[in-house]
Amino acid sequence: MYRQSIKIDWISFILYLIFILVGWLSIYSASSGTGNAEIWDLSRNFGKQLLFIIVALLIGIAILYLDPRFIEYVSYGIYGISVLLLVLVLLFGSTINGSLSWIRIGGFQIQPSEFSKITVCLALAKVMSKPNFSFDKVIDRTKVLIIVFIPVMLILLQKDTGTAIVFFSLGLMFIREGLSLFYLVLVIIFLTVSLLSLIYGPTIAVAAVWILMLISFYFVFRKQAFALHFVMALGFSFYAFFVDYVVFSYLKPHQQARVMAFLDPDVDPEGIGWNITQSKIAIGSGSFWGKGYLNGTQTKYDFVPEQDTDFIFCTIGEELGWVGSSIILLLWLIFLYRLIFMAENAKTKFARIFGYSAASIFFFHLMINVGMTIGLMPVIGIPLPFFSYGGSSLLSFSTLYFLLLNFYSNRMNVFATED
Helix, strand or coil: CECCCCCCCHHHHHHHHHHHHHHHHHHHHHHCCCCCCCCCCCCCHHHHHHHHHHHHHHHHHHHHCECHHHHHHCHHHHHHHHHHHHHHHHHHCEEECCEEEEEEECCEEECHHHHHHHHHHHHHHHHHCCCCCCCCCHHHHHHHHHHHHHHHHHHHHCCCHHHHHHHHHHHHHHHHCCCCHHHHHHHHHHHHHHHHHHHHCHHHHHHHHHHHHHHHHHHHCCCCCHHHHHHHHHHHHHHHCCHHHHHHHHCCHHHHHHHHHHHCHHHCCCCCCHHHHHHHHHHHHCCCCCCCCCCCHHHHCCCCCCCCCCCHHHHHHHHHHHHHHHHHHHHHHHHHHHHHHHHHCCCCHHHHHHHHHHHHHHHHHHHHHHHHHCCCCCCCCCCCCCCCCCHHHHHHHHHHHHHHHHHHHCCCCCCCCCC
16 A cells, blocks of 8 residues: 655745645735734634645645555545435535535535546546547547536536636547547537627627638648538537527536636626636736735735635735746646646556546646736636635645656656556
């Protein structure tokens, strides 16, 4: 169960430490108010986050000493436990910000959906690392779909759409492992048609459909599958005329409001557009060099709601400016590169699949979270890994990272066998 020595990837580990430190400092700045506050005050978010950081590091160290064979062996079991916890949330959970996603334990709230990201990655790695697995087989595609579908449906029942959407990022891993690029093309065209129809109307969207399908036909699939491309182009053209109906008939009111605020923040600047408008003001006010740590006025006076959670990047943008924000994003790109490097250099298929799953989830969170703070993405309420306040978030992302670090550090002594 345990192994004696570890050799870790120090570049990613140092970046991880930088992220949790800068994240904690940003949470302190965003939630400490205008007065002095003790950093260990457990009644405040920054005090709780400091405790979560200590726990995350201890758990991470313990994970590094686990035998990778043991982790692979228990993958299905902990996946089953996570599904059970998601069911228990529906029965006994607490509602926060409209989502029934939390279980109260003492003075803390635990969000099982955050940990389901880990267990889904492990279960997928287990089933997809079988020697005969292939996306060409219907039975194998069905297994993968079921593993993802069950937690996604349970999370949607908790009204936590943001977390549910994160699981679609695993499509990047699927493509790396052999899923046809055509599915990625379909997703890109679907999103493009939806946005263009809402912003410019169906005529522009239909034109974009045919252009994208021609590009796909001639440059991606090398003039193959003409009939399939033609049928899909017709289908998406038809869909373009019904986007408005789909959005305003099936989405809940608060989800419709988020879509409208994303398309036009000025439609209700003091209502649904408040978050995005104030977020862009905060980041813009930081200018080139920033206002300096603890000197952000937008931060100190709570102009941006959820500024120490989903909108923590506003604090960074206001206080550290364009330079500081750019450095953080550059470090994130290096971190993501190291995750892919560790996954690609893994000595087992299980570790490689898990590594690409983890990298996909981290990339998606970074893209959506930063994008929504600057108005390029809709507000769907997902945290910035290692930066946003939240014990469940920090512990789940840390576990995801340290599991990959475990597999990579054990690459020179692989005794695990693939079934």
